[in-house]
Amino acid sequence: MIFIITGVSGSGKTTIGSLLSKKTHLPFFDADDFHPKANVEKMTQGIPLDDHDRMPWLKTLAEKISGWENHGGAILACSALKENYRQILQSVPGIIWIHLKGEKPLLEERLLNRKNHYMNPGLLTSQLETWEEPEYGFHLDVSDTPEGLVDKIFQYFDSLNIPAHFGIIGMGVMGKSLALNMAENGVPVAVYNRFVSGKEEKIATTFAADHKEFPLLKGFDDIHSFLSNLQHPRKILLMIPAGAAIDVQIDQLLSLINPGDIIIDGGNSFFEDSNRRSVILEAKGIHFIPMGVSGGEEGARNGPSLMPGGNSNAYGLISPYLKKIAAKDKQGKACVTYVGSQGSGHFIKMVHNSIEYGEMQTIAEVTHLMRKGLKLNPLEIANIFREWQQEGLKSYLLEITADILEVRENDGFLVDMILDEAGQKGTGGWSLITAIQNHIPYSALSEAVTARQLSSKKSNRAELAKLYNHQFRAFAEDKVLILSHLKKAYALTRIINHETGFNLMKEISDIFKWELDFSEIARIWTNGCIIRSTLMEELVDLYKNNDQILKDKKIIQRAKEWKSDLAYIVGLGLQHDFAMPVMSAAANYFFGKIIEDSSANIIQAQRDYFGAHTYIRRDDPEKKSQHTEWLFYKK
Numbered sequence: 327m328i329f330i331i332t333g334v335s336g337s338g339k340t341t342i343g344s345l346l347s348k349k350t351h352l353p354f355f356d357a358d359d360f361h362p363k364a365n366v367e368k369m370t371q372g373i374p375l376d377d378h379d380r381m382p383w384l385k386t387l388a389e390k391i392s393g394w395e396n397h398g399g400a401i402l403a404c405s406a407l408k409e410n411y412r413q414i415l416q417s418v419p420g421i422i423w424i425h426l427k428g429e430k431p432l433l434e435e436r437l438l439n440r441k442n443h444y445m446n447p448g449l450l451t452s453q454l455e456t457w458e459e460p461e462y463g464f465h466l467d468v469s470d471t472p473e474g475l476v477d478k479i480f481q482y483f484d485s486l487n488i489p490a491h492f493g494i495i496g497m498g499v500m501g502k503s504l505a506l507n508m509a510e511n512g513v514p515v516a517v518y519n520r521f522v523s524g525k526e527e528k529i530a531t532t533f534a535a536d537h538k539e540f541p542l543l544k545g546f547d548d549i550h551s552f553l554s555n556l557q558h559p560r561k562i563l564l565m566i567p568a569g570a571a572i573d574v575q576i577d578q579l580l581s582l583i584n585p586g587d588i589i590i591d592g593g594n595s596f597f598e599d600s601n602r603r604s605v606i607l608e609a610k611g612i613h614f615i616p617m618g619v620s621g622g623e624e625g626a627r628n629g630p631s632l633m634p635g636g637n638s639n640a641y642g643l644i645s646p647y648l649k650k651i652a653a654k655d656k657q658g659k660a661c662v663t664y665v666g667s668q669g670s671g672h673f674i675k676m677v678h679n680s681i682e683y684g685e686m687q688t689i690a691e692v693t694h695l696m697r698k699g700l701k702l703n704p705l706e707i708a709n710i711f712r713e714w715q716q717e718g719l720k721s722y723l724l725e726i727t728a729d730i731l732e733v734r735e736n737d738g739f740l741v742d743m744i745l746d747e748a749g750q751k752g753t754g755g756w757s758l759i760t761a762i763q764n765h766i767p768y769s770a771l772s773e774a775v776t777a778r779q780l781s782s783k784k785s786n787r788a789e790l791a792k793l794y795n796h797q798f799r800a801f802a803e804d805k806v807l808i809l810s811h812l813k814k815a816y817a818l819t820r821i822i823n824h825e826t827g828f829n830l831m832k833e834i835s836d837i838f839k840w841e842l843d844f845s846e847i848a849r850i851w852t853n854g855c856i857i858r859s860t861l862m863e864e865l866v867d868l869y870k871n872n873d874q875i876l877k878d879k880k881i882i883q884r885a886k887e888w889k890s891d892l893a894y895i896v897g898l899g900l901q902h903d904f905a906m907p908v909m910s911a912a913a914n915y916f917f918g919k920i921i922e923d924s925s926a927n928i929i930q931a932q933r934d935y936f937g938a939h940t941y942i943r944r945d946d947p948e949k950k951s952q953h954t955e956w957l958f959y960k961k
C-alpha cells in the first residue's frame with residue numbers, strides 16, 4: 327500500500343508523512359532525498375527546476391514505488407505539483423493520494439521558520455502557480471494540527487474500504503500475535519474468528535477494537551465480510567488447531583473463494599494431511615501453502631521462524647509479507663525460505679518440534695541429576711546453565727530453563743509446584759511414527775516422546791515407586807568433576823539429537839524427492855524458533871560441506887572426546903536410580919551408528935533359525951540370500 331503526500335513546500339508533507347508512518351508502521355520516504363545532485367544545487371541557488379530536470383527524478387521515484395509496493399508498501403512525501411508528474415508516479419495501482427493545501431501566508435511563515443533545508447522560500451510563489459490541483463485523492467487543509475490531520479487521513483482511509491492484503495482466521499495465541507506483527511510491519515490485515523453462540527462471540531472485532539494503535543488491522547465476525555475485504559488473490563492464513571478443524575475450515579472456504587486464491591495453513595498440521603490437502607486444493611485451482619511456524623507467542627509477535635512449502639508460485643506472492651514479519655538471522659536475512667513442494671514445510675516443522683522435545687528432555691534430565699544427585703538448588707542450577715550459555719552451549723531452551731528455575735514462590739520455587747506430567751499435542755509422536763514407518767533410526771528423539779508418555783502416568787508411577795522403594799541416590803563423587811563430565815555429556819547429546827532429526831529429514835526428503843536444503847533449514851532455525859542455538863548456527867556452515875552431522879571434522883573431534891563423558895554420566899545416573907531416556911538413547915544411537923562390526927549377525931542367524939528368513943554371508947560378493955538348516959548342527 328502506497329500513500330503519496332503531495333503539496334508545495336511548507337505544506338507539512340514530511341511532518342504528516344512521518345506521523346502517518348509511525349501510526350501505520352509503513353516506512354517513510356522523502357522524495358527530495360532522491361533528487362540528483364544537479365537538482366539539489368539548482369534549488370539551493372534558488373533556480374526553479376524545469377520539467378527536463380524533474381524527469382529522471384520522477385522516473386527513479388516511480389521505480390522505487392514499485393519496489394516498495396512489492397515489499398508491503400510505503401509513504402512518500404513528494405510535491406508532485408503537475409498532473410503529468412503524478413501520472414509518472416502511478417507505477418502501481420491503488421495509490422492513496424493525500425494532497426495538502428494551505429494559505430500562502432501560513433506556508434511562507436513555515437518556510438521562514440525552517441532550518442537546514444535547501445529550499446529557497448522565494449520559490450513558493452512559483453510552486454503555487456505551477457500546482458495543478460488534482461480532482462482525485464484526499465484534499466486536506468493544513469491549518470489543523472499534525473495529529474488532527476493524520477486522524478482525518480485515517481477517516482478517509484476507512485471510507486475507501488481498501489481490501490486487506492492478508493487475512494488471518496483464528497484469533498488464538500498465535501493468530502493474534504501474527505496479526506499484530508503484520509499490522510506493525512505495515513501490512514493491512516483482516517482477522518476473523520469463528521462464531522460460537524454464547525461462547526465465542528465478537529472475538530475478532532473486539533481484538534481489533536482493543537488494538538486501535540494499529541489502524542491497518544480490521545476485525546470481522548462474519549466470514550463473508552472478512553473474505554470480501556481481502557485483496558485478490560486472497561491470502562488467507564489459518565491459525566487454528568491441526569486435524570479435523572483444518573478440513574472443516576477449508577471446506578467452508580472452498581464454497582466462498584475463487585481459483586487463484588491462496589490458503590496458508592500455519593498450524594502444526596501433520597505433513598501427510600498437508601500432502602493430501604495440497605492435491606485436493608490445487609485440483610480446484612486454490613493454491614495451498616502448508617507452513618510451519620515456530621517461536622511460540624513471543625516469536626509470532628516479534629519475529630517467528632517460518633517454514634512455507636506447497637505452491638511455489640503462490641509463495642512468490644506471499645513472500646514479501648513473510649519476510650517482513652519473520653525473525654532475522656545474524657546477517658539480517660529473514661528466517662523464512664521456500665522449503666519444497668506439498669507438505670514439506672509442515673514436515674520440517676514436525677521434525678523441528680521433535681528436536682525440541684529431545685532438547686527439552688535432555689535439559690530436564692541434566693537438571694534432575696543436578697538437583698537430586700548433586701543436591702544443587704534451582705538457583706545454583708540456573709547459574710550453571712547461564713555459565714554454559716557463555717561457554718559455547720547457548721540456546722533459547724537452556725536460557726528459558728535458567729529463567730524458569732529462578733522463579734520463586736513463597737519460600738520455595740515455582741518449578742517445584744508444577745505437576746510432573748508432560749503434555750504433548752502430537753508433533754513429537756508423528757516424527758517417531760514417520761521414522762518407524764520408513765525404517766529410519768530415531769531412538770534418541772523417540773525416547774523424548776516416551777518420557778512424556780511415562781510422565782503422564784503419575785498415579786501408576788507413585789504406586790510402583792512405593793513397591794520398589796525407589797529413591798534417587800546422591801552422588802558421592804567430586805561435584806566439580808561431575809559437572810565437567812555433565813556439560814560435555816549434555817553437549818554431545820545435543821549433537822546426537824540434531825543428527826537424529828536432520829537424518830530423518832534427509833531420508834524423507836529423498837523418499838518424497840523434496841530436495842530439502844539443510845543449510846538453509848538450519849539458517850531459518852537460527853532465530854525466531856524454539857530450537858535456536860549456537861549449534862544451529864554451526865549447522866548452517868556444516869551442511870554446506872557435508873550431508874551428515876557426524877561426518878564433520880569438528881564434530882568428529884568433539885564426539886571422540888565427549889563420548890566417554892556421556893557414557894560416564896549415563897552410567898552414573900543409572901547406577902543412582904535415575905531415568906535418563908534421551909541421554910542413554912543418544913549414547914546408544916551414537917555407538918549404533920559408528921560401530922562397523924555390529925551384533926546384527928546374531929539377529930539374522932536367529933531369524934533364519936526360527937523362520938527361515940535367510941541371511942547374506944559377509945564373504946559373498948553377490949550378496950545372495952542363504953539359509954542354513956541349523957538343527958542339523960545341533961549336538
Ligand SMILES: NC(=O)C1=CN([C@@H]2O[C@H](COP(=O)(O)OP(=O)(O)OC[C@H]3O[C@@H](n4cnc5c(N)ncnc54)[C@H](OP(=O)(O)O)[C@@H]3O)[C@@H](O)[C@H]2O)C=CC1
Nearest residue numbers: 496497498499500501526565566567568571593594619622
Ligand atoms: N502456541 C504455540 O506456541 C504454537 C502453536 N502452533 C500451532 O498453531 C495453531 C494455533 O495454535 P494456538 O494459537 O496456540 O491455539 P489456540 O488454542 O490459542 O487458538 C486456536 C484458535 O483456533 C480457533 N479454533 C478452534 N477450533 C476451531 C475450529 N474447529 N474451527 C475454527 N476455528 C477453531 C479458536 O477459536 P475459539 O476462540 O473460537 O475457540 C482459536 O482462535 C495450532 O495448530 C498450533 O499447534 C504453532 C507454533 C507454536
Ligand SMILES: O=C(CO)[C@H](O)[C@H](O)COP(=O)(O)O
Nearest residue numbers: 620621622750751752753856
Ligand atoms: O510448535 C510449537 C513450538 O515450536 C508449539 O509450542 C507446540 O505446540 C509444542 O508442542 P507440544 O504441545 O506437543 O509440546
